[in-house]
Amino acid sequence: MNNAEDNRQARSLESVRACATREQQGVSALASVPDADIDAALRHMAERLQTATTALLAANHHDVQRAASAGLSPAPQDRLRLTEARLGAMASQLRALADAPHEPRDTVLERRTDGLTVLERRRPVGVIGANFEARPNVTLDIASQLLKSRNGGVLRTGAAAQASSKALMAEVVEPALHKAGMDPGVIQLVPDADHASAYALVSIPDLVPLVILRGSGPSTRSLGDTAARFGVRTMAHADGGGVLYVGPASDEEAVHRLIVDSLDRLGVCNRLNLLLIDQSSYARLLPGITAVLDKAGVAVSLPPHPHPRGYEWALDAARSATVTIDTAIDPLHAARIANEETSGLVAAVATQDPAVAAQFIDTYAGTGVMWNATTRLLDGFKLLGLPETGINIDRVPGPRGPVTFRDLHLRQLLVVPTAEVSEKPAQKRPENPHRLRPWNS
Known part of the structure; x- marks a missing residue:
């Protein structure tokens, strides 16, 4: 490896570490943000998609034109393209996410006969990374899911969608967080489009312990292999069909x-x-x-x-x-x-x-x-009435299928005296109006 390559990788790692460090400074405050403020920020994002349409479409037009000039075929161009209709659909999904009930912090698993109760406590992961290619809508899909689950995020996309993703952050995510009284820095977009930044993202377990990977099969598998070597966990969506x-x-x-x-x-x-x-x-x-x-x-x-x-x-x-x-x-x-x-x-x-x-x-x-x-x-x-971070197809215990904010947490087992646990029965989760009715209803 030559000095130029070493310098390029060092710059990418420095850029990603700077984003992750900024995240860690702000993410702890999310734990005390009221649910109503989280949902207000999501609704502000939906509003900004409408008021900033001109700027968003202009940035996306730049990406699509550059991709077409580079010979990108119609299917990837379709993934890259934003339209007024697609922005409207993204806004609807954000409103649906805002309407979705928050998950309870604690759930009773068992009331034991020895006077103790076992509970499951949901805890945010902290800072979650995400790498995705040529899909600007994923910028909002993942940012919104991380916010709803009270996790910070370091997002990285490649050069193809860089202008669109930057515009979505500057015109939608950051203003919405600021208006809701939250630190806009809790969601960061890596400014470096170099592919070395993707490998940097999966190599810093002390700052980013979990990374969501979406993209082509070979690229995503290569990033997954790198993550495994560094001890970073991944939820990868590499292959489909x-x-x-x-x-x-x-x-x-x-x-x-x-x-x-x-x-x-x-x-x-x-x-x-x-x-x-x-x-x-x-x-x-x-x-x-x-x-x-x-x-x-x-x-x-x-x-x-x-x-x-x-x-x-x-x-x-x-x-x-x-x-x-x-x-x-x-x-x-x-x-x-x-x-x-x-x-x-x-x-x-x-x-x-x-x-x-x-x-x-x-x-x-x-x-x-x-x-x-x-x-x-x-x-x-389509299935759950919620945007997704991706579709996890791993054959191991954990979230499988479309991954939503409800899956982005750590499970903690908590044992306390039964006398300290409220006898109030757990409330039934309100029905999400956007969810499909069961097939046998």
């Missing part, structure tokens, strides 16, 4: 709607990526399905495939508008393919036969599974 199994007794028109709904955006992780058709229906259904995909402008990869069956097209800039099609012997075979050959993000089964659906659902071990519903529903706001 939705699977749809079209089983026996499926409604052809409904299948076509599911396919279209699953491809409304091509650059997102939960879009349709692999379409498995039951071999008993393959010859009958394939012509109609390929016609639907052709009308949507999506290419088809049919067997034999010159690529792995679970290859994620959203990460292939040149061929993102592609879906892989293959056959499955039965629901168990389809679920095994989804388990063993894809990321395990989300899979759906299309059938009118409950027995077929049950076989697939019980066998698929991934993060989300849908019956006659699009894989695009595996999203924090």
Whole structure:
């Protein structure tokens, strides 16, 4: 490694450490901020998205134009682009988050016969890092979740979304925090777009013990490996790709709607990526399905495939508008393919036969599974009525699926005399009006 490279990495580390140190100075004050003030700041952010629209779109236009000039393909450009409609959707999500009830600090786990009570106490992590690429909306998604969970944040994005993210911080986050009477420094954006700053973020466990990673698979996995070497914990969202199994007794028109709904955006992780058709229906259904995909402008990869069956097209800039099609012997075979050959993000089964659906659902071990519903529903706001920091697909205990503010805490077990614990029954969490109704309601 030459001196220039050493100097570049040293500058990145210094920049990230400065942000994290600033965070630590302000984050302890969040513990005493009233819930109402936290929610007021979120509502102020929603308001600022409307009043600062011109400045935000101008900054984003700069990013998109530069990306287009550099040859960025349409799918990544779509992830990068902000519009008035998307800003409006972001504002709606912030209001929904503000409306969501705060989690109780303490929850009774057991009242023992020896006069002691065991409680679970929720404690903020402290300072949480986040690294994400070319998705300016994630700046607000993560900043708002950290604020609601009373954690500080050091956010880092690459050059592609740098102007947009800086504008969101300067025009939305900082003014909203200031108006709510809070230190704007509790959420920091690393000013250095150099990729070395991403590696710096996952290498300072004394300041940033947990980092949320969102981005391309190879890049995120590399950052995860670096974090492990330094003892930094991560919640990584590296790979995706939705699977749809079209089983026996499926409604052809409904299948076509599911396919279209699953491809409304091509650059997102939960879009349709692999379409498995039951071999008993393959010859009958394939012509109609390929016609639907052709009308949507999506290419088809049919067997034999010159690529792995679970290859994620959203990460292939040149061929993102592609879906892989293959056959499955039965629901168990389809679920095994989804388990063993894809990321395990989300899979759906299309059938009118409950027995077929049950076989697939019980066998698929991934993060989300849908019956006659699009894989695009595996999203924090669509499912839980809350923005998300990302979707965790790790097969270990802990938050799995869309990660929201409710997951960003440390569990502490607390034992106290039962006489000191209020006998007031725990209040039921108010219903979130933005949440989908249960399927069997």
